[in-house]
Amino acid sequence: MNDIGIVSMSAVGSWKQVSARLEKTVSGYSEADLQREVAPGRNRIYYLVGHLAAVHDRMLPLLLIGERRYSELDEAFLTKADRVVADSISGEELREALRVANLEVTAGLEGWSAEEFLKRHSAVSEEDFAVDPLRNRLSVLLSRTNHASFHLGQMLLVK
Amino acid sequence: MNDIGIVSMSAVGSWKQVSARLEKTVSGYSEADLQREVAPGRNRIYYLVGHLAAVHDRMLPLLLIGERRYSELDEAFLTKADRVVADSISGEELREALRVANLEVTAGLEGWSAEEFLKRHSAVSEEDFAVDPLRNRLSVLLSRTNHASFHLGQMLLVK
Numbered sequence: 455m456n457d458i459g460i461v462s463m464s465a466v467g468s469w470k471q472v473s474a475r476l477e478k479t480v481s482g483y484s485e486a487d488l489q490r491e492v493a494p495g496r497n498r499i500y501y502l503v504g505h506l507a508a509v510h511d512r513m514l515p516l517l518l519i520g521e522r523r524y525s526e527l528d529e530a531f532l533t534k535a536d537r538v539v540a541d542s543i544s545g546e547e548l549r550e551a552l553r554v555a556n557l558e559v560t561a562g563l564e565g566w567s568a569e570e571f572l573k574r575h576s577a578v579s580e581e582d583f584a585v586d587p588l589r590n591r592l593s594v595l596l597s598r599t600n601h602a603s604f605h606l607g608q609m610l611l612v613k
Numbered sequence: 614m615n616d617i618g619i620v621s622m623s624a625v626g627s628w629k630q631v632s633a634r635l636e637k638t639v640s641g642y643s644e645a646d647l648q649r650e651v652a653p654g655r656n657r658i659y660y661l662v663g664h665l666a667a668v669h670d671r672m673l674p675l676l677l678i679g680e681r682r683y684s685e686l687d688e689a690f691l692t693k694a695d696r697v698v699a700d701s702i703s704g705e706e707l708r709e710a711l712r713v714a715n716l717e718v719t720a721g722l723e724g725w726s727a728e729e730f731l732k733r734h735s736a737v738s739e740e741d742f743a744v745d746p747l748r749n750r751l752s753v754l755l756s757r758t759n760h761a762s763f764h765l766g767q768m769l770l771v772k
Contacts, residue, residue, distance in 0.1 A: 611652040
């Protein structure tokens with residue numbers, strides 16, 4: 455394995471570790487638990503699961519892995535804050551969306567050659583990428599892994 | 614810049630982004646805020662600041678950057694849970710320890726050649742590292758960045 459191979463495996467390992475912990479945590483909540491707020495007046499776990507499902511689903515086109523599956527989540531879980539849109543989807547469905555999105559992102563990453571991590575993502579133009587090669591797929595992966603850790607820390611406040 | 618250079622800059626960029634957000638958040642809390650729990654019955658922000666200062670200070674020898682400065686934090690903020698050890702240090706001192714630890718880790722990373730990120734860290738033996746080259750300094754950096762994001766998400770529940 456060359457150096458870039460080791461690096462990309464480190465980053466994918468970090469993503470997989472956080473994703474696995476996230477899914478394990480989420481699978482431990484009942485529908486009633488999902489309705490609990492992570493702290494008084496803050497987001498419900500229900501919202502955070504939908505939020506992470508939407509964000510991870512959006513990684514598929516962003517990383518040029520494939521098409522989105524759950525764009526209907528954006529309005530309630532990404533554009534708007536918790537409780538602005540009436541709940542129209544079960545916690546179980548959100549959990550499944552998160553599981554599928556994580557699975558597809560991971561499968562996509564694992565199919566990449568090491569060099570693909572350094573290619574541009576779909577939200578940066580070729581011109582801008584030529585100026586700033588740090589706007590690559592690896593940076594997206596690191597950023598989303600941190601984002602998932604951020605909300606995982608909040609969810610784990612509810613037992 | 615070669616490929617490994619771009620990769621290591623992406624990882625350092627992620628660390629710096631999380632560290633900067635962490636310090637900005639922590640600097641916004643008064644001593645009274647620091648005594649607040651992130652959620653009912655959970656860790657105080659005071660404890661989390663000390664915890665992150667200790668963990669980041671430990672990165673210095675772990676990444677072979679240098680000696681620790683704040684090993685006296687371990688007992689109250691790493692080994693033991695919140696409130697087990699009586700508070701003997703001010704929030705301002707914890708904030709300063711976190712700031713210094715982050716600064717020294719970042720300065721160390723920025724002084725590295727790209728290849729140094731793939732060398733072994735000090736907690737893995739040469740024999741074990743030969744078997745598993747993913748136990749490198751980059752993996753430590755990614756793991757600690759996620760850990761900081763995890764607790765940052767909790768702290769931000771208190772405004």
